[in-house]
Amino acid sequence: MNINWKQEAERLKGDYLASTMEFLKIPSVLDETTIGENSPFGRPIADALEHILDFCKELGFTVHNEQGYAGHADYGTGEEFIGVLCHVDVVPAGNDWTSPPFQPEVRNGRLYARGSNDDKGPTMAAVYALKIIKELGLPLKKRVRLIFGTDEENGEWLGIQKYFEKHPVPTMGFSPDAYFPIVSTEKGILSCHFIQTYKAINENTKEWKLESFVAGDRVNMVPDQVEAVLTGKGDVAATEAAFASFLKEHHIPGRAKVELGKVSLSLEGISHHAMEPYKGLNAGLAMARFLETMELDERGQQFISLLSNHFVDGFFGDQLGISVEDEISGRLTVNPGTFYYSAESHAQVGLSIRYPVTTNFDSVMNRLEEVAGLYDYMISPDFVNKPPHHIDKDHELIKVLQKVYEEQTGEPAELLAISGGTYGRAMKSGVAFGPFFPGEVDTAHQKDEYIDLENMNRAMAIYAQSIYELAK
Numbered sequence: 001m002n003i004n005w006k007q008e009a010e011r012l013k014g015d016y017l018a019s020t021m022e023f024l025k026i027p028s029v030l031d032e033t034t035i036g037e038n039s040p041f042g043r044p045i046a047d048a049l050e051h052i053l054d055f056c057k058e059l060g061f062t063v064h065n066e067q068g069y070a071g072h073a074d075y076g077t078g079e080e081f082i083g084v085l086c087h088v089d090v091v092p093a094g095n096d097w098t099s100p101p102f103q104p105e106v107r108n109g110r111l112y113a114r115g116s117n118d119d120k121g122p123t124m125a126a127v128y129a130l131k132i133i134k135e136l137g138l139p140l141k142k143r144v145r146l147i148f149g150t151d152e153e154n155g156e157w158l159g160i161q162k163y164f165e166k167h168p169v170p171t172m173g174f175s176p177d178a179y180f181p182i183v184s185t186e187k188g189i190l191s192c193h194f195i196q197t198y199k200a201i202n203e204n205t206k207e208w209k210l211e212s213f214v215a216g217d218r219v220n221m222v223p224d225q226v227e228a229v230l231t232g233k234g235d236v237a238a239t240e241a242a243f244a245s246f247l248k249e250h251h252i253p254g255r256a257k258v259e260l261g262k263v264s265l266s267l268e269g270i271s272h273h274a275m276e277p278y279k280g281l282n283a284g285l286a287m288a289r290f291l292e293t294m295e296l297d298e299r300g301q302q303f304i305s306l307l308s309n310h311f312v313d314g315f316f317g318d319q320l321g322i323s324v325e326d327e328i329s330g331r332l333t334v335n336p337g338t339f340y341y342s343a344e345s346h347a348q349v350g351l352s353i354r355y356p357v358t359t360n361f362d363s364v365m366n367r368l369e370e371v372a373g374l375y376d377y378m379i380s381p382d383f384v385n386k387p388p389h390h391i392d393k394d395h396e397l398i399k400v401l402q403k404v405y406e407e408q409t410g411e412p413a414e415l416l417a418i419s420g421g422t423y424g425r426a427m428k429s430g431v432a433f434g435p436f437f438p439g440e441v442d443t444a445h446q447k448d449e450y451i452d453l454e455n456m457n458r459a460m461a462i463y464a465q466s467i468y469e470l471a472k
Contacts, residue, residue, distance in 0.1 A: 001138075003468075005408065008132045009461035016460065017111070017453065019055065020124045024104040024113040026051060028089050030154055038068040041089065041151050041159065048088040052123065052148055059131050061146075070163035073146045075130055081143035082470045083170025084130075084463075085160075085423035085430070086123035086177065087152035090115035092217045094224055094271050097447050110450040118444035121451040122176035122435040122459065123148065129463035142471040145170060149423060152177075155191040155220060155352075156384050160426055172397045172470065175424040176463060178416075178432035179442070181405050184391045184398060185417035186425050186432070187275075187329050187354040188361065191219050192383035193338075194306065194372050195348040207234035210291070210300025211262065211343045215284035219337035219350040221445050222280030224271040226287045226339070230263045234295070239263055246290045252281070265290070273445040274335035274352040275419035278315040280446075284339040285312050303341050306375045307349065311336045317353070320371055322364050329356040329388065329417040348380070354419035357388040389425035397429055397470070404466045408458075411438070433466070435459035 031042030039046035046068045053063045056073035065071040074081075093101035093114045104113035111121065130144055147170075150159040208230040216223030230239070240256045243265055247254045254267030267287060272280030288307035296304060310319045317323040317332045325331040338350035355364060365379070372378050391398060393415055402413035424432040435456060436442050443449045 003136065003465070005132070005461040005465045006458070008136070008464065009128075009457050012128050012131065012460070013453075013457055016124060016128050016457070017106070019128075020111065020116070020121055021104040023048070023051060023120050023124055024115055025102055027093075027102045028115070029092050030089065030151065038065070040068050041154070045089050045150050049148055049150055052088055052127070056127060056146065059127070060134060061130070066163050066166060068150065069159040070150055071148045072167070073127070073130075073148075074143055075134055076140040076143045076471065078141055078143045080171045081145045082467060083145050083147055083173030083427060083430070084126045084467065085147045085149065085173060085175045085426060086126055087119045087149040087423065088123065089150050089153050090118065090120070091153045091221055091445050094221075094447050095268075101449075106453070109453055111453055112448055112450040114449055116451045117442065117449045119152070119177045121456055125435060125456055125460040126176050126463050129460050129467055132460075132464040133468055138468055138472070140468070140471040142171070144467055144471050147423075152423060153218065153220065155218075157386070157426070160423065164426070170427055170430075172429035173427055174397075174401065174431050174433035174466070175422040176433060176435050176459070177422040177424075178418055178420060178434070179436045180434040180438065180459075180462070181411070181413035182398060182401050182415055183418050183422070183424065183432035184393065184415040185329050185357060186389045186421055187356055187417070187419045188359060188388040189386040189421045190353040190355065190361075190364070190383065191351070192353070192368065193348045193350045193380040194377045195380045196302075196346060196375075196377045198342075198345050207295040208232040208239075209297040209343060210303065210341065213284075213287070213303065213339055213341035215287070216338035216350065219335065219352040220274040221337055222269065222272040222274065222277050222335060223283045223337060223339070224269040224280070224447075225266070226269070226283035227264060227266040228287050228291060230265070231261060232297075234263075236263060239294070242293070243290060250286065252286060271446050273420065273442075274337055275333065275354055277333055277335035282336065284336060288312055297343075300341070300343070302375045303347050306377065307336070307339075310371055311349070321367050322353075324356060324359050326356040326358040328358065328390065330419070332356060332359065333419055347377075355388070357390055359388075361385065361387075386421055386425065391429065391431055395429065397431060400469050401431070401433055401466055404462060404469055408462050408465065434462065
């Protein structure tokens with residue numbers, strides 16, 4: 001059967017855009033204030049899951065909602081099934097968008113909104129790919145299951161874990177949440193916190209006391225906002241002038257505000273995905289770079305010294321003593337994504353560490369404990385580790401996806417390794433597959449996130465043929 005997959009995708013282009021824009025209006029960020037029955041991660045995420053399942057039901061697929069933890073849409077019959085794993089949650093929007101992040105807008109062939117890129121736009125492309133197969137009436141020997149997760153961005157993946165406690169893992173499949181050609185290797189991901197419980201220390205403040213230091217929403221994002229508050233006997237005018245000079249020298253927006261005996265310092269960084277922390281501007285680390293030049297109280301100095309000595313300019317783990325790399329997956333990276341310090345409470349630094357396939361995980365943890373102890377900190381015991389994931393180049397899944405990609409693009413389907421973590425690793429035989437083509441800009445976790453609509457249409461065609469080839 002000769003099928004023009006690109007033509008079929010083009011036919012649905014307008015419908016795809018309309019459906020995706022409606023989906024993107026739902027601000028599906030983790031919301032602990034609205035957690036309840038069938039909404040374990042808050043009402044907005046539950047709304048997004050219900051929305052995509054309702055849409056799939058309208059298309060004629062069989063749907064199931066696993067108590068808000070995840071859901072699926074099935075097409076076809078058979079004992080074996082092919083999985084396409086997506087997620088409906090998004091990271092916080094951040095600041096300084098050109099257009100409101102949850103009011104999707106098309107400009108110059110691009111669809112802008114939080115989640116357009118990661119992962120609602122690709123999710124809808126996968127739904128429409130299955131719609132193409134259904135409308136063509138193509139015979140399948142295996143069932144196709146679209147699985148929609150709900151807390152992929154939160155680090156712990158509790159939703160998909162709960163789901164797979166009740167439902168079988170697909171025989172093989174892919175996640176439309178990374179890059180083309182094929183991501184066969186994903187680094188390990190460690191999410192952990194350096195933490196210090198409150199205890200009184202002889203302040204002996206020479207100039208300033210660090211009252212608070214706050215930055216970041218998630219460990220898997222480079223924080224773009226920070227505020228530090230100082231009190232004490234320091235020279236206010238000199239501090240304001242020094243901060244202004246620092247901001248000018250480093251070309252960073254920010255300001256100093258003085259009121260009620262306090263000096264509040266704030267600055268703006270540039271958000272980016274934690275898998276490439278060196279491509280953003282970490283607001284927390286920029287503030288630490290400035291504060292390390294000041295005379296602070298003993299406990300405040302501990303906090304700033306920890307940041308300055310081991311994280312500033314330490315994106316590859318050199319300052320922590322955990323730098324490692326291999327030929328399969330490249331270099332280890334470190335993203336300090338959340339910072340919290342209170343003179344009256346605890347202090348902590350949240351990290352996302354992406355480590356190569358051959359890394360000795362225990363050695364990394366031991367070294368982190370050593371560094372933490374130098375500053376009277378500890379590694380919080382509730383760390384989350386996702387081991388590395390690798391699929392052999394000769395696996396049936398790889399061969400099928402390579403064939404489809406090369407047929408549709410005329411380009412070689414090389415295998416990639418990434419620092420990001422996708423639901424591809426939730427399956428023993430799973431990969432990440434698109435939607436972004438070589439050379440295309442990936443704006444995940446950044447302000448003004450977008451997808452290129454023409455390229456997403458190309459991805460839809462590739463997904464449709466791939467699903468068919470895997471399930472026929």
